[in-house]
Amino acid sequence: MEAWLDPALRLGAPLAFLLVTYAIGSAIERRHFRLLRVREVRSRHMPVATILEPPADWEVTGSALVTGSVVVSLDYWKRFLAGLRLLFGGRVSAYETLLERARREALLRMKERAHEAGYRAVIGVRLETSQIAPNGRQGKGTAGVEVLASGTALKLAR
Amino acid sequence: MTFDPRLPHEDGGAPRAHPLAEAAWLVAGAAVAGVLLTALAIGVADVASRWLPATVEARLFGGAFAPEGDHPRAPAARDVLARLAAHWPENPYAFRLSVTDLDAPNAFALPGGLVVVTRGLLEQVESENELAFVLGHEIGHFAGRDHLQALGRALVLSLGLQALLGFAGVDADVPAVASRLAERGYGRGQERAADRFGLALVAAEYGHVAGADAFFARLPDAEARFGRRAAAWFATHPVTATRIERLRAHAAERGWRADGPLTPLRGAGSAETSGTSGDGPEWGHRPGTGKRSHQASTSARSASRAPASSRRDSAS
Numbered sequence: 146m147e148a149w150l151d152p153a154l155r156l157g158a159p160l161a162f163l164l165v166t167y168a169i170g171s172a173i174e175r176r177h178f179r180l181l182r183v184r185e186v187r188s189r190h191m192p193v194a195t196i197l198e199p200p201a202d203w204e205v206t207g208s209a210l211v212t213g214s215v216v217v218s219l220d221y222w223k224r225f226l227a228g229l230r231l232l233f234g235g236r237v238s239a240y241e242t243l244l245e246r247a248r249r250e251a252l253l254r255m256k257e258r259a260h261e262a263g264y265r266a267v268i269g270v271r272l273e274t275s276q277i278a279p280n281g282r283q284g285k286g287t288a289g290v291e292v293l294a295s296g297t298a299l300k301l302a303r
Numbered sequence: 304m305t306f307d308p309r310l311p312h313e314d315g316g317a318p319r320a321h322p323l324a325e326a327a328w329l330v331a332g333a334a335v336a337g338v339l340l341t342a343l344a345i346g347v348a349d350v351a352s353r354w355l356p357a358t359v360e361a362r363l364f365g366g367a368f369a370p371e372g373d374h375p376r377a378p379a380a381r382d383v384l385a386r387l388a389a390h391w392p393e394n395p396y397a398f399r400l401s402v403t404d405l406d407a408p409n410a411f412a413l414p415g416g417l418v419v420v421t422r423g424l425l426e427q428v429e430s431e432n433e434l435a436f437v438l439g440h441e442i443g444h445f446a447g448r449d450h451l452q453a454l455g456r457a458l459v460l461s462l463g464l465q466a467l468l469g470f471a472g473v474d475a476d477v478p479a480v481a482s483r484l485a486e487r488g489y490g491r492g493q494e495r496a497a498d499r500f501g502l503a504l505v506a507a508e509y510g511h512v513a514g515a516d517a518f519f520a521r522l523p524d525a526e527a528r529f530g531r532r533a534a535a536w537f538a539t540h541p542v543t544a545t546r547i548e549r550l551r552a553h554a555a556e557r558g559w560r561a562d563g564p565l566t567p568l569r570g571a572g573s574a575e576t577s578g579t580s581g582d583g584p585e586w587g588h589r590p591g592t593g594k595r596s597h598q599a600s601t602s603a604r605s606a607s608r609a610p611a612s613s614r615r616d617s618a619s
Contacts (some may be wrong), residue, residue: 171322178313185310192306200304226322229329232336238319249311 166221174242181249188256192266199268199299207300211267213254214293216277217247244292248272251294264298271295341463348455353448357395357416360451364415374402376425376570383431384418384438390507396445400438408518410437412444414451427521431566432505432514439501446500449493498546499553511563512554516547 199205219227223239230237251272259267273293319325374380381400388394396416408424418441428434444450505515554561 167322182310182313189308189310192308194306202304222322226326226329229326229333232333233329236319238325239322241319252311 163222163225170220170222174246177246177250181246181253184253184257185249188253188260191256191260193252193256193270193296194266194268195270197269199266203266203299204302205299206302207264209262209264209298210295211255211259211262211264211298212293212295213251213256213258214291215247215250215254216289216291217243218289219243244274244290247274247290247292248294251292255294255296259298262298263300265301266299267296268299269297337463341460344459344463345456348459349452352451352455355448355451361397361415364413364417374422374425374570376568377402379431379569380420380425380434380438382569383435384442386508387435387439387442387504390504391442391446394442398442398445410441412441412450414454416445418442425570428518428568429521430514430517431568432509432512433518434568435505435508436501436512436515437518439504440497441501442504443497443500444493447493447496449497494546495549498550502550502554502559503557506554506557506559509563509566511560513561513563514565516550519547 219240223243226239227237252270255270256267271294273295275291275293277289277291320328377400380402384398384400388396388398398416398418400418400420402425403419403421405421406423407421408427409421410424411419413419418438420437424437425434428437502512502515506512551561
């Protein structure tokens with residue numbers, strides 16, 4: 146075996162894996178963002194707010210707790226990008242897009258569930274993020290984050 | 304109360320660079336930082352390896368590495384090694400020799416004064432003089448502190464790569480990569496200096512340098528016989544016609560006799576030893592100069608300084 150071949154393979158295999166995970170991950174991400182937009186446009190008629198009391202002019206006929214949750218994990222590529230950020234600092238935009246997708250997806254799931262049950266608005270909305278598995282740098286466990294959207298769904302007489 | 308049915312911001316409200324562009328900048332930055340750090344660390348490793356006293360080296364590595372493997376010819380080889388080392392006045396090492404069970408002929412200098420030779424080498428040398436030059440060459444690496452430099456660089460490269468790739472979360476087999484990179488061999492200057500040092504020891508021991516390069520002259524045969532595995536020698540030691548020519552020219556320059564009786568190597572083995580250098584390759588002739596061991600050993604002393612000056616051209 147040529148002398149350069151062995152280091153080339155040892156470094157090349159993770160690099161090839163990186164590029165493959167980038168290609169797959171970014172295709173999935175683009176598709177997800179597209180679908181998020183479509184669903185957001187479809188459900189934009191439903192008011193979603195953080196106010197704790199319904200506005201005075203609303204005639205509320207029923208209410209219920211609604212939730213929507215998403216668990217997301219990193220891919221190899223995003224972990225690599227974020228790892229480089231450990232050296233230099235700065236915006237970890239690889240994580241920003243991931244969490245943005247998770248927040249929007251969680252809100253949409255909450256709204257869609259409320260809509261299916263006949264509710265017209267959700268107030269007192271909160272977003273919570275919690276780590277559900279330790280960071281997987283050493284290959285133990287998978288780094289995962291849950292984003293939970295919750296609120297009070299209202300039935301309105303009108 | 305009216306609600307403004309706005310859609311959420313895309314991109315979290317802040318535009319971001321293309322991920323590949325971001326990665327390219329980060330990797331380039333890491334590469335620049337890595338190169339600078341590695342260059343600094345290699346400098347530190349080189350200086351440290353030159354100044355690490357042999358006594359400390361022996362304490363650090365005395366018991367490390369291979370146990371003494373054996374071969375019928377090993378006692379004779381140890382004897383040759385001891386006799387050659389006696390011609391190096393400043394020798395701080397208590398040399399040990401161990402045999403490793405490989406077909407490919409090769410020899411290595413390891414920290415702590417351990418010379419490792421392969422079984423293939425012991426079986427393929429046809430006279431004591433041939434073996435003496437190979438062992439003298441390895442002693443030359445000790446004299447130039449080349450063996451420590453290679454180890455220090457491997458260590459430093461390993462640490463540097465580990466820090467960079469580890470941070471980035473890439474699971475590469477870092478120590479293996481680093482040692483592969485570092486074992487690309489010694490620099491050409493180091494090899495040349497070790498050759499001269501070894502040749503001076505041979506001249507001092509035998510009073511002539513006949514047979515010293517016979518082993519290299521035969522190597523292409525060995526490669527044909529053992530296939531690609533014998534190429535291991537080529538990977539760590541340059542064997543070229545130029546090298547042999549340079550050795551002969553150096554011997555002629557120093558006035559070392561190119562002919563003389565070859566000493567048979569003790570111990571069971573298939574190789575036959577011949578009485579004179581008549582059937583071996585000829586060294587460059589400078590008849591009648593008749594320099595003897597006293598001068599040869601002073602040359603060994605001056606050659607020991609050579610690696611220090613030529614160490615710089617060994618960027619690996």
